[in-house]
Amino acid sequence: MQTAKPALIRETFPVGPLQCNCTIIGDPVSKKAIVVDPGGNPDAIMARLDAHGLKVVSIIHTHAHLDHFLASGQMKELTGATLHLHKEDQFLWDNLEMQCSMFGVPYRPVPAPDQWLTDDQALDCGCGVALHTPGHTPGSMSFxxxxxxxxxAGDTLFRRGIGRTDLWGGDSATIERSIKQRxxxxxxxxTVVTGHGPDTRLGDEMRENPFVRA
Known part of the structure; x- marks a missing residue:
């Protein structure tokens, strides 16, 4: 009789000055992990990884607004993991200092991304896929x-909400298309892990989201 595959390790918790949701995804067999959106508190992220016995192989980003990658450089230093982003958000990543000054957040430089994420790309732990879902930013990704x-979903889809489109590169028609089509x-x-705030259920958003319905 075939034994059931052990469940993926998943932990989500708010980090950083803007309380971005950081998510750890770990393979329970290989103990390899990816960290999504380390927006601050690198010591807390490392503590959760250690508690699960996981080793980070890649640090991936839903987009390049400051609150989603403030601790990325420190996480890379601590783990040796590679940084991943969609190329169309490079202009935001390159302007972290400007973003920090706009929001009154202390600036700490981060290195350039190691690899560009692409649509339908398999993720490093072998358990997921990247989806290009632009609109909140040109390079916004969902996993x-x-x-x-x-x-x-990052800041593309929230519980009964969608991402704002009034910041650099945002586009309301594009985010609506990404949500409906992807x-x-x-x-x-x-289960939908949002960029900020509580999880939601995809079917509930399809029927009840006041901004975009299926």
Whole structure:
């Protein structure tokens, strides 16, 4: 009799001055992990990784607004993991100092991304795929883990909300298209990890989100 595959390790917690949701995704067998959106508090992120016995192989970003990558440089120093971003958000990554000054957040330089994320790219732990979902920013990404029925949507989709489009490169028609064509075609039972605030369920957003419905 075939034994069931152990469940993916997933922990999400708010970090940094703007309380961005950082998510750890770990393979329970290989103990390899990815960290999504380390927006601050690198020591707290490392403590959670150690508690799960996980080793970070890549640090991936839903987009390049400051609150989603403030601790990325420190995490790279601590773990040796590679940094990943969609190329269309490079202009935001390169302007971290400007973003920090606008929001009154202390500036700490981060190195350039090591690799560019692409649409439908398999993620390092072998358990998920990157989806290009522009609109909040030109390079916004979501990360889909089909076996776990888990969607990390960043600031594209929130519980009964969507990402703002009034910042650099935002576009309301594009974010609506990304949500309808890329996210609302996934499993309705999926748990959605948002960029800030509580998780939601994809089917609930498809029916009840006041901004974009399926």
């Amino acid at each position: 889909w883990f089909p076996e776990a029925k888990l969607l990390i 996210l609302y075609t996934l499993d309705e039972e999926a």
